[in-house]
Amino acid sequence: MKDVEVTVMRYDPEEGGNPRYETFTVESKKNMTVLDSLFLIVENQDPTLSFRCACRLGMCGSCGMLINGRGRLACRTKIEHLGDQIKVEPMRNMDIIKDLSVNMDKFFKSWEKVKPYFVPKENTDEFSIIPPSSGRREIIDENQDCITCGLCFQSCDTVSLRNGEFIGPAALNRGYTLIADERDGLREERLDMLSETAEGAFGCRTLGACVEVCPKGIKPMVTIQKIKTKKLKKSLGLKW
Numbered sequence: 001m002k003d004v005e006v007t008v009m010r011y012d013p014e015e016g017g018n019p020r021y022e023t024f025t026v027e028s029k030k031n032m033t034v035l036d037s038l039f040l041i042v043e044n045q046d047p048t049l050s051f052r053c054a055c056r057l058g059m060c061g062s063c064g065m066l067i068n069g070r071g072r073l074a075c076r077t078k079i080e081h082l083g084d085q086i087k088v089e090p091m092r093n094m095d096i097i098k099d100l101s102v103n104m105d106k107f108f109k110s111w112e113k114v115k116p117y118f119v120p121k122e123n124t125d126e127f128s129i130i131p132p133s134s135g136r137r138e139i140i141d142e143n144q145d146c147i148t149c150g151l152c153f154q155s156c157d158t159v160s161l162r163n164g165e166f167i168g169p170a171a172l173n174r175g176y177t178l179i180a181d182e183r184d185g186l187r188e189e190r191l192d193m194l195s196e197t198a199e200g201a202f203g204c205r206t207l208g209a210c211v212e213v214c215p216k217g218i219k220p221m222v223t224i225q226k227i228k229t230k231k232l233k234k235s236l237g238l239k240w
């Protein structure tokens with residue numbers, strides 16, 4: 001056991017003023033996570049500290065924060081890997097509700113723009129099942145695990161610079177999973193939608209922060225390049 005200093009950004013838009021930083025000393029134990037330390041602060045030092053979480057297992061995606069300057073899930077980030085001084089701030093590119101809780105409307109509005117749901121082809125059940133040996137499942141498998149935590153969206157400088165005019169890595173990754181699924185009835189429409197405006201794949205500046213922060217190991221920057229490739233192939237009349 002040892003003491004660590006957890007410095008947390010505090011801000012309440014209803015009170016106004018500027019964000020400030022407050023440091024709490026927390027007794028850390030082996031395997032304790034940053035989320036555990038925030039709970040200890042609420043239980044023992046300041047019950048007004050606000051943050052969001054649900055599953056505490058790295059599955060729901062609700063505990064995304066900036067921890068020592070990098071986007072991470074608080075419930076999957078162990079204190080012993082961070083040193084004695086930890087700085088916790090809310091995610092970027094979203095409005096702060098209070099302290100570490102952010103309003104994810106901007107993120108989910110982008111998500112909605114790609115029509116993130118499967119639409120079966122009409123009048124055919126030809127592709128309703130993907131045969132295990134076909135290799136078609138592997139094309140999208142690695143992209144399916146997104147938990148919509150928003151960490152890639154908050155890390156993306158193109159999202160910051162374009163101020164809402166680039167839909168961001170997570171939504172484009174989701175769009176790709178459907179474009180690459182031959183059973184989807186909207187895949188051609190999706191491909192055009194995600195590649196014909198600067199909001200979409202061609203707005204990506206391949207900065208790569210999304211790849212660094214994804215807690216599920218998804219590589220949205222790579223996926224976005226695949227959308228561009230498909231669009232070029234389609235434009236040249238090639239199989240895509």
Ligand code: FES
Pocket residue numbers: 052053054055056057058059060061062063064073074075076
């Ligand atoms: S609380 Fe669900 S991912 Fe962290």
